[in-house]
Amino acid sequence: MPTIKEVARKARVSVGTVSNVISGTAAVGAELRERVERAIRELNYHPDHIARSLKSRHTNTLAIVISDITNPFFPLVVRGAEDAASKNGYLLTIFNTDDRLERESQIFSVLRMRRVDGVLVVVSPNSADGTHVQDMIASGTPVVCLDRVPLGAEVDSVLVDNVKGARICVRHLITMGHRRIAVISGPRQLQTARNRVEGYRLALREAGIPYSAALVREGDFRFESGYRLAKDLCLDHPRPTALFALNCTMGMGACKAIQELALSCPEDIALAVFDDVPGADVFRPKLTVVSQPAYEVGYRAADLLIQRLTNQIASAKPVSIVLEPELIIRESTTLRLSVDAIPRG
Amino acid sequence: MPTIKEVARKARVSVGTVSNVISGTAAVGAELRERVERAIRELNYHPDHIARSLKSRHTNTLAIVISDITNPFFPLVVRGAEDAASKNGYLLTIFNTDDRLERESQIFSVLRMRRVDGVLVVVSPNSADGTHVQDMIASGTPVVCLDRVPLGAEVDSVLVDNVKGARICVRHLITMGHRRIAVISGPRQLQTARNRVEGYRLALREAGIPYSAALVREGDFRFESGYRLAKDLCLDHPRPTALFALNCTMGMGACKAIQELALSCPEDIALAVFDDVPGADVFRPKLTVVSQPAYEVGYRAADLLIQRLTNQIASAKPVSIVLEPELIIRESTTLRLSVDAIPRG
DNA sequence: GATATTATATGAATCGATTCACCGTGTCAA
């Protein structure tokens, strides 16, 4: 690998001049510029990014810290982030935490040593006050939180309007004649889960339907819990007429439960899911879902982060971008119940 | 951010001694070691990884270059690679190429400038002889190819036995009574696609069924082409009794086509897919698939790469790891055809 | 007691870029 010195020697100029030609920071005469460019070409010289980073104090590297890329919500987020990053000359490094706080903190420590320029993070449910996030920001490395924000943290964020998503979905179920709508929720400490439940409550209240705590079951956003809770709910008397799973994987679990009980969807029980489900428009039952703009979440977040890095944002106050989810109605909820089809308490 | 110098000053030792304490490369007396450790703690010192990389000539960073993380095959691969990487103290940077060769080459150039220690790559279909891969290896950066290998390239690889996967799947279809089995294939220049077709041919030959080129249609591994080709095939006279889609997204396209034609699967036409399909065991039709050990592909590949980096591999010759796919039989192929149900010529 | 050996510790050189104080030359106005 040739160095800038060798280029300088070959072009019979100083290293400073070579640097100027490359970065374009200072004017260089036509003659020398020509010589330098030729030397670069002939030596097939590429500047060493490590050395550059050492002096210039930035690495042009971003990190994205998520729970698990295997969760179908994240690939699009990561793709969006990578597109925004590479468009601006940044690299994206990826980390899975499995929602374990100690792993998350450890990763943050590594990121500091690595002098990563900025961090995108989906904080783990139990990250409480998010001191590691605050520390990172305090040490001069901007952070953007995706999807969730640690309580009381002063940090940029890109969120989806979870309240609204759940609300329009439940409103739809009510329109279809459902009154006994059960919810398969996520961990109580997750704001995401709480907001979705909140949307559910609001939709019920609008329709004058009493809220029943017995219809809201807490899972852990994983397949197994969706499966188990759906089974429980389907065996309840009276059985709910509709199930609303608050994320994709639990929705799939619920789907499996319904099948195993030989119930049909939506005839015996309707099912709606928060989150896109892969193949939801191809397989049966075609699921009604609340679709989140996952790609946009990643893209906008990385973009916001880069704006911070390049001081394009005047305000020191946290910026919060809230994106709109979209209700996609499919077969799993489109059987209209007549009023007397509603089971009575 | 404190530097090694400040630590040295605070502990009243030389920077060399601090470095020795941290890296453990040389013996340090108990007294000084104690002082240094205390200084590190009190200053909350973390070594600067950039400076370290500049001198030590390695970055502890790996790259994974794939076509699109959004393709359901890749998240598990990436997860496996990240697990292996982080276990060994490496970071993983991710790149999407959308199978565009010029983007791939550009990324390789960036990776060289960044002094990435090693590269995992799923080469793009038209990467021909893979000169960029060869160049990278020649310049001292090891590369492991996943899933596909550029023709004639001398490079480590982790592959799945595509011939075998297709063969056992088609064998299964034949066992179920199918004789007119159509294939929705991928781009001819992709070895992956060719190998799967080869497996199909072998299974036919074993069973003494003549191969008919008309039954093998070439798609591009995307949803649309799977959809279109499946529609064509379903409208053929006589209609094939089974469809075998050679990747996941085309399989989903085929599924949609079958539904739109109001055919039922497997009664009217059976469907098997190469690749896992998300939700294949939950939704209807429950698809028979050839499941690839995607996580293991990523994990083993990163592991192999790290072994190369740490000179744990004696042989200079390329290592090739071939993993076994697994046939998962589900409802979409399990209707047994009686012999006289087989359409004739 | 002199010398060889071992164990520690030091600090300057190095990695490959950027940056900036400084210098030479030419142009222009006074």
Add this chain to the structure above:
DNA sequence: TTGACACGGTGAATCGATTCATATAATATC
């Protein structure tokens, strides 16, 4: 003619670590 100024160009200092030749002290050997 001279001073001011712009323009090009130079090369040493710098970033923060590692590494190695060298120095010193302590111990072992004869």
